[in-house]
Structure formats: C-alpha cells, structure tokens
Amino acid sequence: MQDTTIILQILWTSLATSTYYVLFAVAFALVLKVTRLFNFAQAGVMTIAFYTAFVVVQWLEWPAWAAFIVMMVVTLTASYALERIGFEALRRRGVSVMFVFVFTFMVSEFVAYVAMLIFGTWPQTIFPTIFWPVTLVGEIAVSGWDLPAMGATVAALAAFFAFMRFTRTGQFMIGVADNPGLAELYGIDKRQIFLVTMLIAGAFVGLGMFLYGTRAQVLPQTALSLMLFAVVATIIGGIGNVAGAAIAAVILGIVQNASILVIPSEWQGFLLYIFLFFAIVFFPNGLKLPRRRTRFGTATRNTPPAGDAPAETQA
Amino acid sequence: MIRFDRRAGMKVTAAACLALALGGSASAQNVFRFGLAMPLTGSQALYGQDQVKAAEWAVAEINKAGGVNGKKLEMVVLDTQGDPQLGIQAVNRLVSVEKVPVFITAWSGVVKAVAPIANDNKVVELSVGANSPDIAKLGDYVYTTFPLADIDLTAVAKYAATTMGKKKAAIVYINNETGIVAADVYKRDFTAAGGQIVAIETYDQKATDFTGPLLKVRAANPDVIHLQGLVSDTPQVIAQMRQLGLNQPISSYSVAYNPKLIQQIGPAAEGVIATSLAPGVDDSEAVKAYVARWTKEVGREPNGLPYTQYLYDAPYLVAAVLKSLDDKKMPITGENFRKEMLAIRSFELPLTGKTTLGDDHTVVKPVYLMEVKGGKWTHKATVGK
Amino acid sequence: MEYLYGIIIIVGLYVILATSFNLIIGYGGLVSIAHPVFFALGAYTSAILSRDFGVPVLLAMLAGMLVALVASIALALPSLRVSGDYLMIASIGFQLGLLEVIKNFRFTGGPGGLTNIPPFLIRDFGRESYVLLVLAVMLGVIALVWWISRGDYGRAMSAMRDDELAFSSIGRDAMWMKIAIFALGSGIAGFAGALYAHYFRYIAPEQFEILQSAAILTMVVVGGMRTTWGPVVGALLLQALPQAITFLNLPPSVLGPIQGLLFTGLVLVFMFVRPQGLVPAKDIWRAVPRAKAEETR
Numbered sequence: 001m002q003d004t005t006i007i008l009q010i011l012w013t014s015l016a017t018s019t020y021y022v023l024f025a026v027a028f029a030l031v032l033k034v035t036r037l038f039n040f041a042q043a044g045v046m047t048i049a050f051y052t053a054f055v056v057v058q059w060l061e062w063p064a065w066a067a068f069i070v071m072m073v074v075t076l077t078a079s080y081a082l083e084r085i086g087f088e089a090l091r092r093r094g095v096s097v098m099f100v101f102v103f104t105f106m107v108s109e110f111v112a113y114v115a116m117l118i119f120g121t122w123p124q125t126i127f128p129t130i131f132w133p134v135t136l137v138g139e140i141a142v143s144g145w146d147l148p149a150m151g152a153t154v155a156a157l158a159a160f161f162a163f164m165r166f167t168r169t170g171q172f173m174i175g176v177a178d179n180p181g182l183a184e185l186y187g188i189d190k191r192q193i194f195l196v197t198m199l200i201a202g203a204f205v206g207l208g209m210f211l212y213g214t215r216a217q218v219l220p221q222t223a224l225s226l227m228l229f230a231v232v233a234t235i236i237g238g239i240g241n242v243a244g245a246a247i248a249a250v251i252l253g254i255v256q257n258a259s260i261l262v263i264p265s266e267w268q269g270f271l272l273y274i275f276l277f278f279a280i281v282f283f284p285n286g287l288k289l290p291r292r293r294t295r296f297g298t299a300t301r302n303t304p305p306a307g308d309a310p311a312e313t314q315a
Numbered sequence: 316m317i318r319f320d321r322r323a324g325m326k327v328t329a330a331a332c333l334a335l336a337l338g339g340s341a342s343a344q345n346v347f348r349f350g351l352a353m354p355l356t357g358s359q360a361l362y363g364q365d366q367v368k369a370a371e372w373a374v375a376e377i378n379k380a381g382g383v384n385g386k387k388l389e390m391v392v393l394d395t396q397g398d399p400q401l402g403i404q405a406v407n408r409l410v411s412v413e414k415v416p417v418f419i420t421a422w423s424g425v426v427k428a429v430a431p432i433a434n435d436n437k438v439v440e441l442s443v444g445a446n447s448p449d450i451a452k453l454g455d456y457v458y459t460t461f462p463l464a465d466i467d468l469t470a471v472a473k474y475a476a477t478t479m480g481k482k483k484a485a486i487v488y489i490n491n492e493t494g495i496v497a498a499d500v501y502k503r504d505f506t507a508a509g510g511q512i513v514a515i516e517t518y519d520q521k522a523t524d525f526t527g528p529l530l531k532v533r534a535a536n537p538d539v540i541h542l543q544g545l546v547s548d549t550p551q552v553i554a555q556m557r558q559l560g561l562n563q564p565i566s567s568y569s570v571a572y573n574p575k576l577i578q579q580i581g582p583a584a585e586g587v588i589a590t591s592l593a594p595g596v597d598d599s600e601a602v603k604a605y606v607a608r609w610t611k612e613v614g615r616e617p618n619g620l621p622y623t624q625y626l627y628d629a630p631y632l633v634a635a636v637l638k639s640l641d642d643k644k645m646p647i648t649g650e651n652f653r654k655e656m657l658a659i660r661s662f663e664l665p666l667t668g669k670t671t672l673g674d675d676h677t678v679v680k681p682v683y684l685m686e687v688k689g690g691k692w693t694h695k696a697t698v699g700k
Numbered sequence: 701m702e703y704l705y706g707i708i709i710i711v712g713l714y715v716i717l718a719t720s721f722n723l724i725i726g727y728g729g730l731v732s733i734a735h736p737v738f739f740a741l742g743a744y745t746s747a748i749l750s751r752d753f754g755v756p757v758l759l760a761m762l763a764g765m766l767v768a769l770v771a772s773i774a775l776a777l778p779s780l781r782v783s784g785d786y787l788m789i790a791s792i793g794f795q796l797g798l799l800e801v802i803k804n805f806r807f808t809g810g811p812g813g814l815t816n817i818p819p820f821l822i823r824d825f826g827r828e829s830y831v832l833l834v835l836a837v838m839l840g841v842i843a844l845v846w847w848i849s850r851g852d853y854g855r856a857m858s859a860m861r862d863d864e865l866a867f868s869s870i871g872r873d874a875m876w877m878k879i880a881i882f883a884l885g886s887g888i889a890g891f892a893g894a895l896y897a898h899y900f901r902y903i904a905p906e907q908f909e910i911l912q913s914a915a916i917l918t919m920v921v922v923g924g925m926r927t928t929w930g931p932v933v934g935a936l937l938l939q940a941l942p943q944a945i946t947f948l949n950l951p952p953s954v955l956g957p958i959q960g961l962l963f964t965g966l967v968l969v970f971m972f973v974r975p976q977g978l979v980p981a982k983d984i985w986r987a988v989p990r991a992k993a994e995e996t997r
Contacts, residue, residue: 269519
C-alpha cells in the first residue's frame with residue numbers, strides 16, 4: 001500500500017464527506033453574518049428536513065426527486081416561520097444575546113422531542129439502504145454517492161456566490177451585514193433581507209441533510225452534534241466570512257482524516273478543538289467581529305426598556 | 316400576562332414533595348415489590364422501552380401462574396434516561412420511598428452511579444445488560460446477571476485465533492468506554508491465543524467518515540477485523556470497510572446482531588460475525604415463541620433481542636428468591652435477599668437458560684456466534700457451553 | 701428520606717450555579733456559555749486530589765474552587781483583551797475543548813467517569829449534615845450576590861453595563877472588573893462541582909456538556925436576569941416542572957417525548973409572554989417608559 005494511494009483516498013473521501021458539513025457551515029455563517037445571531041435553531045430545521053425526506057421516501061414511497069422537492073418546501077416553510085414568528089418577535093422586544101441563545105436551543109430541543117414522539121429513537125436513513133456501489137479509479141475507491149453529492153454542493157455554492165455578487169438582494173444582504181442602520185437609511189428593507197437570508201440558509205440545510213441522510217444514520221439528536229462542527233468551522237473561518245467558513249469546513253475534514261498518518265487515532269476528535277484553540281488565541285484580531293450593538297436588532301443605545309439590560313450583543 | 320411568582324414555584328415543589336411522601340407511605344401488604352430503573356425516554360429509550368416491556372410481560376406471566384406463593388408480584392418502573400444523575404434520583408426513590416429489597420438496572424454509567432446507594436442501604440442492585448468490567452468491583456450489593464465484556468469478547472477473539480485460524484487481527488473501535496474496554500480485552504485474548512494484533516484504530520463518536528483509520532487497517536493487511544461501535548455508526552463503518560476493499564471477515568458484538576443491518580448495507584453484510592449472549596430462535600422453543608409474540612403484538616422484533624431476553628428472565632430470578640424467602644418466613648429485606656440469592660446460586664431461567672452467580676459477582680454464559688450468510692443471520696457456533 | 705435529600709441537594713446546587721451564572725451574565729453583562737466546564741473542573745479536581753492523592757476532602761474542595769477560578773481567568777484575560785463579544789466565542793471553544801481533554805485522559809477516568817469518590821461528612825454526621833452544608837452554601841452565595849449588587853460594586857457594574865465608554869472615561873477599569881466577576885462566578889461554580897462530587901461520588905464527562913449550559917442559562921433567563929431571586933426561582937421551577945410532569949402518569953413510550961415537549965414548549969411560550977423573566981429586574985436608575993423607548997427605536 002503506497003502512501004500516495006492512502007493520501008489520495010483520504011483526500012477524495014474527505015472532500016466528498018465534507019459536502020454536508022460545508023453546507024451546514026455556510027448556512028450558519030451566513031445567518032450569523034447578516035442577522036448577527038448564532039442560530040442554534042438550525043439544528044431544529046435540520047431535523048425537520050431529514051424526517052420530511054424520510055417520511056416521503058419510506059412511508060409514502062415516493063421517488064427520491066419528489067422527496068427532495070417536498071423536503072425543500074417544508075424546510076423553507078420552517079425557516080420562514082422561524083424568522084417571522086420567532087426572530088422578528090425577539091428583535092421587536094430587544095432581548096439580549098443570551099435570551100436568543102436559550103430560545104434557539106429550546107427550539108431545537110422542542111423539534112427533537114417532536115421527532116422522538118413521532119419517529120421513535122431508532123436511527124434512520126432516508127433510503128432503506130446506505131450501501132452505495134463503488135468504482136475503482138486507479139486504486140481509489142469512489143462511491144456512487146460521492147460525485148452527485150459533490151456536484152450538488154458545488155452547484156449550490158456557485159449559485160449562492162453568484163447571487164451574492166450579481167444580484168441586488170445579494171448586495172443588500174452584504175449592506176445589512178455591515179451596517180443595518182445605515183442600510184435602512186438607504187431604503188433597504190431589513191425585514192425582507194433577514195427573511196431571504198434565513199430562506200437561503202434553509203435551502204442549504206435541506207440539501208445538506210438530504211446528502212447526510214442518504215449516507216449515514218440520523219437520530220433526533222444528531223442535528224445538534226452536526227451543528228458543533230458548523231460552529232467550529234464558522235469560528236475558524238472567521239466571523240463574517242462565509243467563504244472562510246466553507247473553506248474551513250473542507251480543510252478541517254481533510255486534516256482530521258489525514259492526521260491519522262501522523263498522530264494516534266484517539267486524538268483525532270480532539271484535533272478539532274486544538275484548531276479552535278489556535279484560531280481563538282492566535283488570530284483574534286484576524287477575525288472580523290461585527291461592530292458592537294447595544295441590543296439584538298436595534299441600533300439605538302440609550303433607552304433600555306423596563307426590565308432588560310443592554311447587553312453587549314455582537315451576534 | 317401570566318402572574319408567575321416565586322410563591323407559585325414554591326407551591327409546585329411543595330405539592331410534588333407531598334405527593335411523593337403520600338405515595339410512598341401507602342405500601343400494600345400482600346404484594347411483593349421490586350424496582351426497575353431503565354431509560355424510558357432519551358436516546359437509549361429504543362432499547363430501554365423494549366427491555367421494560369419484556370420485564371412487564373414476565374411479571375404478568377408470573378402473576379398469571381399464581382404469583383409468588385399466591386401473592387402478587389409488583390414491579391415499580393422508573394425512568395433513568397440512561398443518565399447517571401437521573402439514575403441516582405430514580406434509585407433513591409426506589410430505595411427510600413418505595414422501599415424495595417432489590418432493583419434491576421442497566422447502562423454502565425447508571426449502574427456505577429447508583430452502586431453507593433445500593434451498598435449504603437443494603438439493597439441488592441442487579442445489573443442486567445451493562446457490560447463494563449468495573450461492575451464486578453462495585454461493592455457487596457451489586458451483582459450482574461448479564462455477562463460482562465470479557466465474556467463475549469474473549470470468546471470471539473479466541474474463536475478467531477483458534478477455530479478460524481486467523482493469525483493477524485485488526486481492531487477498530489469507537490472512542491468511548493465500550494470501545495476502549497473492548498479493544499483492551501480483544502487485544503489481550505487474541506494475543507494470548509497465539510495471534511498478532513497488526514492494527515488498532517479508533518474513531519470519534521461524532522465521526523461520519525472513517526477513511527483514515529480504515530486505510531491504516533487496510534495497510535496492515537489483517538486476516539480478520541474486530542469492530543466495536545454503536546448501533547448508530549456500525550453500519551456505516553462496515554459499509555465503508557467494504558467500499559475500501561476490506562473484504563475480510565468482520566466480527567462485532569451484539570450491537571451488530573440485528574436484522575436491520577442486512578437491510579441497510581445489503582451485500583456488504585456478508586461475512587459479518589456478531590456475538591449474542593442469549594440463545595436464538597433456533598436454539599430454544601421458548602425464545603421462538605417469545606419472538607413470535609413480539610412480531611404479533613408489536614409488529615417487529617425487539618431492539619436488542621438478547622438484552623430483552625435477559626430482562627424477561629430477571630423477574631423470574633427475583634421471584635424465585637422472594638419465594639424462597641417467603642417459604643422460610645424470613646423478612647423481606649435487601650440483606651436477606653442477598654443472602655438467599657447467594658444460597659440458591661443457580662437459576663433455570665426461561666429465555667437464557669441456566670444462570671449461576673459467581674463469587675466475583677458476575678455470571679459466565681455461553682456465547683452464540685452469529686454470521687450473515689446468504690443475506691440472513693445464521694448460527695455459526697456456540698462457545699463456552 | 702434519602703430521596704428528598706438527593707433532590708434538595710441537586711436543586712440547591714443548581715440554585716448556586718444559576719446564581720453564580722447570573723453574576724457573570726446578568727450583573728457582569730458578559731456573554732459566556734462556559735459555566736458547566738468550571739463546575740466540572742471543580743468536581744474533577746476535588747475528586748482526583750482526594751481519591752488518588754489522599755488530600756483531605758475539604759482542602760480538595762477548596763483546591764477545586766481555586767482551579768476553576770484560575771482557569772476562568774486564563775479564559776477571560778486574553779478574550780476580554782480583544783472584546784467582550786469575543787468571550788462568547790472563546791467560551792464555546794473552552795467548554796467543548798476542555799471536555800474533550802477530560803474524555804481522553806485515563807487519570808480522569810476517561811469517558812467512563814470517576815467512581816469511588818470519597819464521601820464527605822456523611823459517614824460522621826449523616827446525610828442531613830450534607831444537606832445543611834449545601835443549603836448553607838446556597839444561602840451564602842445568594843447573600844453574596846445580593847450584597848455585591850446592592851453596594852458600590854453593583855453600581856459600578858451597572859454603569860459598566862450601560863455605557864462602557866463613559867465608564868472608562870471616568871477612570872474605572874472595565875476589563876479588570878469583568879475578569880473579577882467572571883473569576884468569582886466561576887470559582888463558585890467550581891466549589892459547587894466539588895460539593896456535587898463528594899455527595900454523589902460518581903462524575904462523568906457527559907454530565908457537563910453544553911446541554912447543561914442551556915439548562916442553567918434557561919434558569920437564569922426565565923427566572924430573571926440581574927435579580928437576586930430570579931435565578932433561584934428559575935432553578936426551582938425548572939427542576940420542579942419535569943418532576944411534576946412525571947406525575948401525569950403517561951405511558952412510558954410517550955412519556956419522555958411529551959415530557960420534553962411540555963417542558964420546552966412551556967419555556968418557549970414563557971419566553972414570549974414574559975421575556976424579562978419571572979422576577980423583573982429593577983435597575984437603580986428608573987428605566988425609560990416603554991412607549992418612549994418605542995418612539996426612539
């Protein structure tokens with residue numbers, strides 16, 4: 001077994017399996033960038049996405065493409081509800097960052113319990129089988145899952161970056177991300193932009209879970225663990241840097257797997273945190289933090305409503 | 316606006332305490348009671364609930380056949396979620412409020428966490444299903460009726476080295492207590508039986524891509540691979556093993572032994588060997604009837620079939636000891652239960668056969684090796700009968 | 701009544717945790733989720749020192765508190781140098797990373813946890829004495845927080861929270877005050893951890909995960925940030941509520957999810973209906989009436 005084969009194989013499979021991580025990281029990072037909040041409720045949306053696809057394929061026995069469409073519709077609806085009913089209400093009340101954290105966490109827990117109630121706690125997959133046929137390219141094993149997954153992810157990312165670059169809404173999103181108050185002065189509708197952001201994130205999440213669920217098993221609590229990776233990638237990639245989060249997700253996956261060549265496998269999981277530690281300690285000024293705001297969502301700083309502290313929000 | 320205030324919170328707590336106190340004091344006289352602390356909710360519930368159901372069936376059967384010397388056998392079931400802290404609360408309740416002489420529990424974390432309560436209060440703790448070797452050393456009042464990790468791992472390691480004639484083995488395990496302990500045991504026993512361990516690799520609990528460790532295993536060129544994972548990752552690992560060209564026989568433990576595995580990974584499952592610590596449908600008529608009842612009443616096989624068999628048998632063991640105590644007119648205390656249980660020593664149990672409690676607080680049972688052949692689980696061998 | 705003692709102690713410890721967390725995030729205005737990891741540090745330090753090195757339990761407990769305190773300074777000092785917001789990110793990393801370290805070392809018992817932790821007080825004075833100890837510490841912590849918030853220090857914290865720029869312009873050092881608050885709160889959490897370890901005598905990494913952060917945070921937020929009694933009420937309620945739900949006698953297969961649903965659902969509804977918390981904070985300065993606040997938004 002030559003080392004080149006091993007390295008190439010690791011490279012290939014890591015790239016393939018990083019697809020869903022990239023999608024989750026991009027969704028998380030985008031919401032963080034534009035709306036300034038750490039959206040842990042994303043785990044809830046992920047759970048909804050997966051189980052919708054599962055129901056359509058395994059209970060209704062519809063074809064995969066139909067499942068994908070239904071899943072997307074449901075996921076986008078969930079994102080819409082989350083933004084309009086959840087986050088908007090919180091913004092209007094000017095609640096603190098910690099409040100939002102608890103809220104998003106509770107939403108994900110709530111969704112997990114609903115899933116547990118309806119689907120039980122046995123691990124599930126979207127298709128009944130997770131075994132994909134393998135073709136050997138040279139000596140590299142290429143699974144039948146790899147190419148479609150990578151293709152879909154690249155297409156989604158390309159579409160997204162084109163959107164951000166070339167459309168007005170995309171430009172508005174960047175404007176709101178930089179300075180919401182100023183953006184409003186220029187006539188940009190913040191509400192709409194936040195909604196669009198959440199919907200795009202929802203789309204990424206849907207695709208990501210569809211990919212994940214066709215390759216690995218999912219439990220009601222799986223989404224929250226997957227989120228951890230997305231959060232770490234976002235932090236390492238740089239707060240406010242969506243492309244950075246995507247790249248970080250890919251590199252983290254590759255390095256974690258490749259590390260096996262130099263360190264004992266027990267420390268693989270730990271490696272992630274070492275990177276996080278380095279990123280936090282050695283590149284603090286390199287990370288772009290959003291400017292300080294008094295309160296989640298508002299731009300004024302002098303009027304605390306009764307009973308709430310103007311915490312130093314940043315997310 | 317809801318007028319919640321501090322007083323409301325206090326009232327709720329007080330009411331809860333009162334209800335508990337009242338509930339505890341009303342203990343019936345002509346009833347024999349014991350406790351069962353299992354994950355009814357949470358991530359382990361898929362196993363816990365089936366195990367509780369098996370135990371409930373057993374209690375119902377015992378009572379149908381006349382109970383214990385004509386008196387009813389009652390099982391108090393509490394939820395632990397497989398969490399040590401909640402386990403402590405549940406067992407505290409069983410011991411202090413329900414005042415049971417013996418309770419059954421499972422899941423290594425819970426078993427360990429509640430051991431001090433059993434020992435301090437002289438109540439017998441029966442661990443049924445957890446397999447951490449530490450359990451043997453948890454104290455005077457902690458016994459396991461389920462064989463600990465060294466039993467089935469030793470069996471499969473020795474079998475691979477001797478009967479299957481494999482000289483080189485690789486171990487792939489999940490980086491948690493189950494995996495770490497299992498890797499140690501397998502390594503020890505495979506080498507003792509004359510084999511050589513060529514690779515030991517682990518993967519993180521949250522991993523979904525096992526390429527790195529598996530490639531290292533492939534490079535070492537083993538004759539057989541032992542996999543110790545959890546139900547949520549075992550299928551993926553095996554699937555990826557086959558995809559990377561690892562076609563050696565793969566041995567695992569009871570977690571792999573379920574029909575869904577074959578459905579999920581299809582041809583990749585061929586040659587997978589799993590251990591089972593309880594007789595299967597082909598080994599015992601009673602087990603066959605039991606599984607048939609599951610399929611009829613619940614519509615599927617139980618999750619973790621062998622574990623449910625042990626949980627079905629546990630009330631029978633408890634009932635046997637209680638009957639003996641009642642015959643001898645001894646007071647039903649934890650201390651007496653322990654004495655009598657050790658006096659009887661050997662029990663003939665319906666679904667798992669003969670069980671003998673050793674001085675080391677453990678049991679030794681035969682290990683059934685099952686293999687996937689032609690897309691089905693078949694009985695390969697029985698070790699230690 | 702060992703059952704009740706266990707519950708009282710656990711609730712008492714949660715009150716201590718919630719109150720000390722409130723000191724950090726409510727009064728101090730810091731954004732951090734790393735509270736359970738200091739709880740863990742205190743527990744593990746005390747357990748390992750007393751079990752493996754024969755240190756007398758009381759000393760070990762104090763050592764646990766000290767380790768948690770020092771660790772919190774190690775976290776806060778570099779983070780706050782960048783900005784207060786940065787602490788949130790660093791705390792996530794610290795919470796997750798340190799737990800991984802604990803899981804990977806054999807001397808901490810690894811993922812299987814530490815058993816046979818030596819008991820304290822129970823052998824000599826009975827369980828009641830431990831209950832009294834925990835309750836005493838709990839009342840002490842509440843009193844401490846109350847005293848801090850009412851005094852000059854409390855005023856200074858309020859000023860710092862409201863307008864840090866103005867605060868530093870009158871010559872007060874915001875950063876050191878924040879670090880002091882963080883260290884104090886975390887040290888208390890560490891002591892609570894030691895108290896936990898020597899009563900229940902078994903600790904495992906899974907008990908200190910990020911879910912605990914959310915739980916403690918919920919107690920503070922639902923109870924009412926920046927009040928003395930808010931976290932107490934929050935802790936009591938959020939411990940009593942799940943227990944009360946178990947009395948609904950639902951069948952086991954639906955009990956768990958429904959219990960979880962009721963609990964999280966109630967919390968969510970509650971957060972919408974009364975976001976300021978059960979016990980509303982009264983700031984030293986009179987707050988601007990809500991109508992006026994809306995105008996200037």
